[in-house]
Amino acid sequence: MTTVRERAKVGKYDQGSISKRIEAFFLDNVGKIASRAQIQEVARDPKTREEPENWHQRLSELRTDSGYTILSNRDDRQLKVGEYLLVSAKKRAGAGKRVTCSKSTWKLVLERAKNACEWNEAGVFCHLEQGAIDPVGGGTVKLTADHKTPHSVKAAVNPDDPKQWQALCGRHQVVKKNFWDSSTGKLNVYAIMQAASLADKKLVYKFLKDFFDK
């Protein structure tokens, strides 16, 4: 069965934060189809008109932390890629409650980690030790507990299971938060490219150009 859905309309949003503006836009358009372009428009700074790079992350937080059910093409095949729909103004109860790892578990995690960051990229470990100086980001390394599976992917977080937790340095907590899509558990390639240097963007642009020319 195909339901006919209205398209969202963009109103005026001068809320002070990106997520507040996106939230207000969706609440004005419950059950209607919102486009990526409309969300980007709403996310713009009302004064400078600057387009923020991290609107996608804010959208993802509205789903995972605020508990709004916002569908995308992944959840509903009637929606095209780049279309989103807020199902209802009601937030899911209990969303955003972050369970943290218990003290005794954290002790076990640190033992396993040998007091070093457990981040690993294609088999290469960070291994920066607690209290060391981070040679990349600067500053003293402070390890904190990270739940390996994003909260929205697996709801049952066990604070007493060391296997569910890892020790991460501050830099890798940021990398994980910004570049991993917490709603899907997949790498957020789009966000990575937005944050990449111009040189890296050019490199990827050339790669894509060659790729699609073939």
Ligand SMILES: [Zn+2]
């Ligand atoms: Zn690290």
